[in-house]
Each structure stands twice: as structure tokens, then as C-alpha cells.
Amino acid sequence: MNKLRIVRLLTVVMLIIFAAGIISGCTGKNKTGNGSGDPSAQPHATAVPDVSPLLWRVTDNAGHTLYLFGTIHVGDSRNDAVLERVAPVLESCDALAVEFDIIAYSKNTQQMMQDMMQYVLTDGSEVSEYMPPELYQRSYELLEKANTLPALFTRYNLAWWAQLVESAVLTVYTDLDSEKAMDSLLIRRANKKGMPVLDVESSSFQMTLLNSFEDELYLLLIEDHLDNTENLNSQLHELYDLWLSGDKDTFWTYLAGDDDVDAAEGQYTEAQIAMIEDYNRKLLDDRNLGMRDRAIEFLTSGQTVFFAVGAAHMANDVGLVKLLTDAGYTVEEVSY
Template sequence: MRKNRILALILTLVMVISLTACGSSKTSQIDPLMWIVKDGEGGCLYLMGTIHVGDERMETLPLKVTKTMDACDYLAVEFDILETENNTAGLLETMKSLMYTDGTTIKDHIDGEIYEDAKKIMEDSGIYNSALDYYVPIMWQQFVSEAFMQKTDLKAEYGADRALIEYANEKNIEVLDIESMELQMDMLRSLSPETQEYLLGASVLTTEDMYNKSLNAMYESWVDGDREKLETLVAADSGLTESVMNDEAKAAMDEYNEKMLTIRNQNMALAAERYIDGGATVLLAVGTAHMFGDDGIISLLESKGYTVEEWQ
């Protein structure tokens, strides 16, 4: 859910490297969770957990979302994917930072069986080419996820974050970046080689059916605004519900969750505080996985004395 937003674009740009709706009047069919955060002194902020894929139902945003956005001065997102997509030079430079530059390829750094299994999954989806061999394992893990996603009915072009940014642009609502693509890629690159290989190895053990069921369960729960199901699925996706994990798996998941969730959640919560203190009205919309749990944005804000209530 939080990994595939820019992969289709990356795969297109890999080919370059190897060679050198919201205005509809229809009734919305989605009801995503939203919250209002209050500081007790009149300051407030709106929260929304997003999902980075979707289907045609995302063509029409629900009234509670558009009315909230119309009342906002800013939309704050992880980063403006539309603006990033137009910055080809920056994307190419960021992608190069996730490649081996010492003359080696991924085959020199991971188990041969994992490599062959991942390569086959990518070949079956038509996304493999030899240029990908120069990418580090965590990128291969995401390429494998993209290969699986291409065989589902859900597409990144219908992602909630994209729909919100398009609506903001249409209504001249300024979009704020909490992070950047470069920051997210830096965090992925900082994962240890052992963690990267473990995550790739775990991905190739996933079947298309398993991936499809998991992704669709997440999306349908998001569409329905089913908090209980979403919290359960997010915890499972993060490995937090595993009662038995070997030392390798636990170390890998601990590092991944610390860098990709815990630290980022803290920074997102700090951004929310700054927006509230600044006096402007902001909708902060980031991946749903960042909302829940003891280290999630909601709990972090509540621990600082803010009141967080579901918003209808």
C-alpha cells in the first residue's frame, strides 16, 4: 500500500537509463476515514489516511472530502507526485542513487535462487530488462510488488493521493510536501543489505493470489472506512502480528518498521503540530499505515494533548 506509488514511473525511466477527476457530479462510492485534530485553543487540522492504488470508484471523491478540502488553505501530502513526475532529471538522479556503481549487479549481492525467482516474476509481467540488474535488492522487492500489482484490478493512476492533489490543483489549493521522493528513496537505501535481501526473499514467496487478496482487502477496507479491519491489515503488513519470527526476520522487520514507519510517523506528527500552530487550515493526507498503532500519527498527537476525533 505504501510502496508502489511511483514504481510505474520508475520502470519507464529505467528504460531511458538503459539507453543512455474529481469534478464529476456522480455520487461517490467511497467513504474513507478522516479525523479532525484540535488543540483546545481554536486551532485544528484535518487528517486523512490515503491508499496509493485504486479503481474507477476513485474518479469521484466523496462530498466530505471535497467539502473539507474546499475549507482548507493547504493540502499536505508525503510529496507531490504530479510535480515529481514532471521532474525527469531529478527522478533519474534519484534512481541512480539506488544502483550499484562499483561494476557489480544484484546477482553479486543476493542468493541466486532469490534472484531467479524474482526475475521470473518480473518477466511474467513483462517488466524485466537487464538494466534492473543494477538496482539494489530493496528496489527489486518493490519491482516484484509492482509485477504482482499489474495483475490486479487496482491501479496507481486511481490512488487517493493522486486524486487529492488533482482536486487541489483544480481548486487552487496549495500542495505542501511533508517529505520528498528523495527522502523516501534515501530511507530505502539506508536499509542494511541483510534486511533488503530478506524483504526481497519474502516477496518472492508471495503468490499472485495472496498478493491480490491482501491488496484488495486493504483497498475495500479503505473504501468502506472500516477502521478495525484497516488496523488489523496494517499490523499484518508490518509484521507486527507475527507471534513466531526467527531472529533474521525479526531484525529485518524491526529495521524496516523503524525507518519506514516510526521515524516518518514522528516527523509527520511534528508537521501536523507546525500546521496547527501556524493558524492555517490544512488537510494532512498520508498513507493509512502511518495513522494507526502506538507509534502512529493519531496516538502521537493524542500524547501531546491534542484531541483527535473521526470526521464526518
């Protein structure tokens, strides 16, 4: 599965907001997995599984505890089983920490409008002027098919367009659902139990980050989303099944090895590879450092916090598990 999509599905919770059609001002509800009739989008017949995505307990020398849980930002009914399984651990904690509270955000129109303004073209130009005509037409047709064209859609920049195209691809070509995202389910359970929901980052941080790259990168993302739909549903289910399994070695190896940016095969130029590597580093490696610092803040506060962020933030040499271990904390995998 293409690394560009993996990084976002396992790191950027803002994707849920776009996929749900909350922030786009779209003409219809954009729900991932609409059963479009495309053969690759037909639901997988799956028995109720024994699901246990990876969970860790982090402790310091004073005995303070924090739990690390890696999420995926889409899902199906199996995430309900995950929630019930992990709920005793969640509910034993003082608070839930997430990338940011997407449930509260979906009700905060003022903040959404403030975040959106940076994506508006203010010089009178239109997004089609920044795209090859064929790419614009393909994008437009997909957004129409997904019923996700926002009002005044031509006035948004390429960064916004890339988010819309990605969410539309997920809507049309997959049967996994943004409304079943693990992040959303955890927040709803915390709200039901009266638990505080803490932000690790913020909506403004993620929106600004997603708007911080060169136009060439957004064009590459748009083209990548449009060109890689044929096996998307099966690839996404493979990723999802690995996450559900809790098999750390297999899952982390999959994440580490799934990098399609290979100039030797002619898929990308050297310049494009450099852009992709910068994109991946800023969305994953750099953010992990800030997340590590927030985890340490929560630990030293004395609260027991259930810290749930995208699963890729946990993995391998740049992940939170290793970063917190290297910082002197005890990190143990938990069976539940």
C-alpha cells in the same frame, strides 16, 4: 496479508512512482492491475459503495484546524467516489499536505535522476552477484512478464531490485491500480482548484530511507514478494475494502494484528524477525514522529491544511491520531 506488504501499501507513497513505471526507466508502462489472466488477478465485481475512509479534525487552543486523512497507495474506481465525497472538506482548506507531491515529481527528471543515483552499483558489479541464482531468475522472469525491466537493470542494487519486484508483483497479480491511488487523486483535485500542495516529507527522504537497510533484508523482501502471490489480490481487496468502510475498530485491529513474523512457526529466523521489526519501525513508527511535527507546524501556521498520508500512519498507539492527542490537541473523527 503479510505485514511487509501492508506497511508499504499504507505508508510509502514512493510505491506509486515505481508502480507507474515513472522512475524505473522501464521498457514499457508498468500499471498496477493489468489483468494478466492469472485467476487471482481477475477484477472484483463490486457495486458502487457508500465509501467513507476515516477522517479526523485536529484543533488547537487557538482554534486552528487541520484534517487528517489516511490514504492507500493503490485503488480502483471507488476512489473516485471517495474523492467526490471528501472534496467539500478538502476544498474548504487552504492547502493539501501529502507525503510528497508525486505529480510534480513525475515531471522533475533532474530530481528523479538525483534520487536514483544512490541505487546504482558503481564498482562494476551486477545485481545478480548479490542474489542466489534461482531468486535472480525468478525475479527476472517476473519483471519481463510485467514489462518493467529498466535499461541497464543489472547495474541497480538490491534495494532498487526489491522496489521493482514489488511493483511487478502488483502489476501481474492484482487488479488494483496505482493510477487510482488516493494520493494522486487528491493532488490532481488540489491542482485543479489552485490549492497549494505541501510536502510532509520529500522524495529524497523516502528514496534514501528505502536504500538504508541491509542486503539480507532486501533479499527477504524479494523472496516474500515472489512467494506470496497466490492470494494477493483477494488479500489486497480485503485491506482496501476495510479502508473504504471507515470502520476504525475493525481496520485498526486488522493492521495491529496482521503480523506474520513468527519464529515459532518457522517462517522467519530470529535474525530475520529483528530485521523486519527494524524495517517496520523505520518505515512507520519513526516517520510518524516527523509527521506529527509537520502537522503541528501546519496547525500553528494558521492555515487550514488537509493532511493526507498513508493510512497506517494514523492507526493505533504509534499513529498520528494518538500522537497529536497526547501532544494536547483535540482530535475528533469526522462524518462526511
